[in-house]
Amino acid sequence: MCQVPEEAARLLEGVGARRLRHALALLIGAxxxxxxxxxxxxxxxxxAIDALxxxxGDDLDDGRIRRDRIDAYRPLTVPPLLADPVAHLLPEHAEAVAAMDELIAAAPRARTALDHVAATAETAVRRALLLGARFWLGSARLLCVGDHDLTSLAVALTHPGVEITVVDIDDRILEFIGDEAARRGLPIRCRFADLRLGLPAGARESADLVFTDPPYTPDGVALFTRRGLEGLRDRETGRVLVAYGASEGTPALALKVQEALGPLHLAYEAIWxxxxxxxxxxxxxxxxxLYVLRPTSRTWKALGSAVAGTRIYxxxxxAVESPDRPVDPAVAEPADLLVGDWPKGFAPGTPRVHLATWLAKPYAGRAxxxxxxxxAGYNALLPRVLLASRAERVRVxxxxxxxxxxxxxxAAVYHVKTEPGEIVASRVAPPGGAGAVLRYILDRPHVRVAGSWREGLIRHATGGLTKNQARARIQDAAPWLGDATVLxxxxxxxxxxxxxxxxxxDL
Incomplete structure (x- = not known):
């Protein structure tokens, strides 16, 4: 045994010490x-690094092993860990790495409430290269279930033929990716969704491959994986790639995540x-x-079962451990319809609708x-919850x-009054001119905007328009529209x- 401090020698023993021995190899460098x-x-x-x-102790000097002590430590060092499956491809994509470095630096700041932690530029590009090395991407469609890491941009930069959809709850991320994609001519469409409530209709069964780096809780990983599976159109050869990590000292956490994925009956093709x-x-x-997961025939039956919990952060x-804050029924005056989670026994006989149902389709009854x-934690849904309604008054x-x-x-739909802890929106009369077309669109929030916009133009444009003329005007004014709904x-x-x-x- 080399003459090194006793505690350091202890830390460097055992099959789990390879990472620390790699750290030691770095510390004896220049x-x-x-x-x-x-x-x-x-x-x-x-x-573990802090402990090492x-x-x-005194064998360290200015962030490296003292020169006179290097020979004592050299026999304890090892080279890096497992070989990177795509490291040999990186030199050919230095421009993409540099571009991603700039994009990550310019991207919106992380939100801790959404468990954001930015991946490195090399990681984003390596994800893209792995997809290209493992799968044929010539005519592939990729769905990014959440994309704070900007993996969509890395894939588009390295594989221009891939059609990409990004679904995220963070409007800032969607704006950043959308603007960069438009500026660079990249085929990326961005859609808003709170994944706890479901995928947008246009993203369901749309993709051949899915990538997600979800919140690292069992329910978070299971939920994002489930949404990814719902987004696959290719049920035979499609894959879902999931980034997940736990500390080396807490294998029980990794086990809980894998147990949460168990009911989905996925084959684990690889874990890098x-x-x-x-x-x-x-x-x-x-x-x-990095998990590469392949669905089986039993997976699709399992998707019909209920999702466990929405505390995924x-x-x-x-967060998983946040206390429940139920709505105080005393503040809710009598209504025709209650939306969301309400205490049992409150307002018996009043119809109730889940938030997910409210946003997924028009309410069939009169209210x-x-x-x-x-x-709290559903802030991004507030304008969508209001726009999803056809009621005369909505109190949130x-x-x-x-x-x-x-x-x-x-304002094209409601007069909005804000009070502490509540928003009251009262429907206003439809305006004229351009406001009439906008109102026609917003009054149909669950259908494709392109269709309601076209019909609204035909109804209100001066001189009359054919369907093809209306479509051409819409494409010219909003090339980003695609198959999106208002919501x-x-x-x-x-x-x-x-x-x-x-x-x-005006045209």
């Missing part, structure tokens, strides 16, 4: 290393350890594994007064506030809608 950099380079948990650095690297998450070594109001319970009990950018869109348009596209409608009439 450059200085701090703890965060060692975590990112080796995928060792931050706690403390154990090395430490494939994904991050700017953060030192507790899990700033790394996660590790932080924020919808002049609607009260919606929208808990929520701590959320309306985004300023969407107030002009909502799955990203917020920035919703706010663009009044001006776009006006241009189709």
């Amino acid at each position: 450059r200085s290393w701090d703890a965060d950099a060692l975590v990112r380079a080796t995928a060792a948990p931050r706690r 650095l403390a154990a090395l 350890p430490d494939f994904n690297r991050y700017h953060g998450a030192p507790a899990i070594g700033s790394a996660s594994d 590790t932080q924020g109001p919808q 002049a007064d609607v009260v919606v319970a929208l808990p 009990l929520t701590p959320a506030v309306l985004p300023r950018a969407l107030k002009s869109v909502l 799955d348009l990203p917020a920035h596209r919703l706010s663009d809608l009044p001006d776009a409608v006006r241009r189709t009439l």
Whole structure:
């Protein structure tokens, strides 16, 4: 045994010590290393790296092993971990890595309540290269179930023939990806969705491959994987790729996640350890594994079963351990319809509808007064919950506030009054001119905007228009529209809608 501190020698023993021995190899090199950099380079948990650095004591000098002590430590070092399956392809894609570095730096800041941790630029490109190395992407469709890491942009930069759909709850991410895709001419469409409530209609059964880096809770991984499966059109050869990581010292957490995936009856084709690297998450070594999951015939039957729980995050109001905050029934005056989760026994006889149903299809019954319970953590749904209604008055009990950018869109349908803890929206008379076409679209929130816009133009355009003329005007004014409905348009596209409608009439 080399003459090294006793505690350091202890840490470097055992089959699980390879990451720390790799860290030691870095520390005897020419450059200085701090703890965060060692975590990112080796995928060792931050706690283990801190313990090693403390154990090395005075043998460390300015982030590396002292020159006179290197020979004592050299026999204990090892080269990096498992070979990277696509590392040999990276040199050919240096421009893509550089572009992704700039994009990640310019992207919206992470939201802890959504468990955001940004992947490195190399990781985004390596994900794209792995897809291309493992699958034929010539005419493939990729669905990104959440995309804070901008994997969609990396795939589009390296494989231009892939058609990509991004579904996310974060309107800032959707705007950033949409704008960059438009600027670079990349085939990416962006759709809003709270995945706890379902996929947008246009994203269901639309993809050959799915990629997701979900919240790292059992319910979070299971939910995002389930949505990915619902998005597959290719049930024979489609795959879902999932990034998931747990600390090396907590295998029970990884087991819970795999048990949560069990009911979906997926075949585990591959698990690449430490494939994904991050700017953060030192507790899990700033790394996660990459799962390649293949559905079986039993998978599709399992998708019909209920999803377990909506507390899928590790932080924020919808974290797994957050306390329940039920709606106080005293604040809900009598209504024709209750939407959301309400206490049992409240307002017996009043019809109730789940949020997911409310957003998925028009309510079939007549309801002049609607009260919606929208808990904390569902803020992004507030404007969509209002637009989904055909009632004369909608009262939303929520701590959320309306985004300023969407107030002009909502004004075409409602007079909105804001009170502490609630939003009251009263339907207004349809306006004239461009407002009439916009109102025609917004009054049909569950159908494709392109169709209602076309019919609205034909009804209200001066001089009359054919269907083909109306379609051409819409395509010219809103090339980003695609098959979106009002409810799955990203917020920035919703706010663009009044001006776009006006241009189709001005033509």
